[in-house]
Amino acid sequence: MRTNRISVAAGIVLAASIMVTLCAVAAVRATPEMARGLSAGTSKLDRAALATPSAELAEKVSELARFAGSNPAAAVAQLRKARVEVGKTKTSIFAFRNDKGRACLVVPEWIGFCEPNEGSSTPGLDWSIGGGDPQTPSKFIAVYSDDIAKVTLAVDGTDVSVSMSNNVAYAEFPADAKHAAFSAVRSDGRSNSVEIDLQD
Amino acid sequence: MHVQTIARKQLTAIAVAVLLALGVTAIAAAWSHEYVVNATFWANDSGHSGYNYNLDGNALNFTNAWGGSPTLGSRYIDAGGGGINAYDWRGASFIDWRTVSYGAAQCTANGGNGYPLYIYQCYTDN
Secondary structure, eight states, X not given: OHHHXXXXXXHHHHHHHHHHHHHHHHXXXXXXOOOSTTTTOOGGGGGSOBOOOOHHHHHHHHHHHHHTTSOHHHHHHTOEEEEEEXXXXXEEEEEEEOTTSOEEEEETTTEEEEOOXXXXXXXXXXXXXXXXXXXXXXXXXXXXXXXEEEEEEEETTEEEOOEEETTEEEEEEOTTOOEEEEEEEETTSOEEEEEEEOOO | OHHHHHHHHHHHHHHHHHHHHHHHHHHHHSOEEEEEEEEEEOTTOEEEOOOEEEEOEXXXXXXXXXXXXXXXXXXXXXXXXXXXXXXXXXXXXXXXXXXXXXXXXXXXXXXXOSSOEEEEEEEEEO
């Protein structure tokens, strides 16, 4: 009887040891999920200089705000200059937050977009790409979150320089490009990549 | 007096004609077309607006209702039916402010999409 008790106790101890070991291994192997969208924050957007928009720019900002279900007057009042005359096309990029606090970008005579309410489907990056013509290069324009250290872009296999400032990444590349691959690299080295066939 | 009355009538007629012409022009210029509403697009599916002058906005709104990361492209089609380069984008509210002097606006699901997407609206105006 005593031998049986010792055997049962030993079995329990052994099983518990195995479970603890397995849990420890699983904990070491588990990689924490990347934060969805821009949930790590875009704090530098709020530190960019306030803009004094022209009537035409204010109309574009209002149009995007209305389309995103936000207050146009509030969007115009808090508009900031996120990037000033970047790239060969001297592109300026303006930013505001919609009523839900999501980052919205306005690029005059080009595009405007807001991060989806449920968050961008690309962790750390809310992006747009393409749009060039024989006279104008295509553009990569993205909002990146505070935990992104580097954004890389390769077009048709060739690396393209991406400038980053105030949580806005920007690059230009030939309009006839067929394929793009870009990555958001976090400060801890983790990254996620997107590949896309550019439509012609 | 009679001559003055005739001149006044002529001036009034001209003014009315000018005002009518301006009104008709304004109505022609203020054109818009919501050309896709509440639709599911698989890869390469597309819709386009009617043709008109001076298009300067193509507004798109969609969601990845079935998961994945599908993208939607905005482009304009010129008078010859040729495409002007698409602008690909992922998520919520997007407006393409590029312009075309005469053509149609289009929204197209990227050919590489592994999932369908749900479009709330594709809309253009001038």
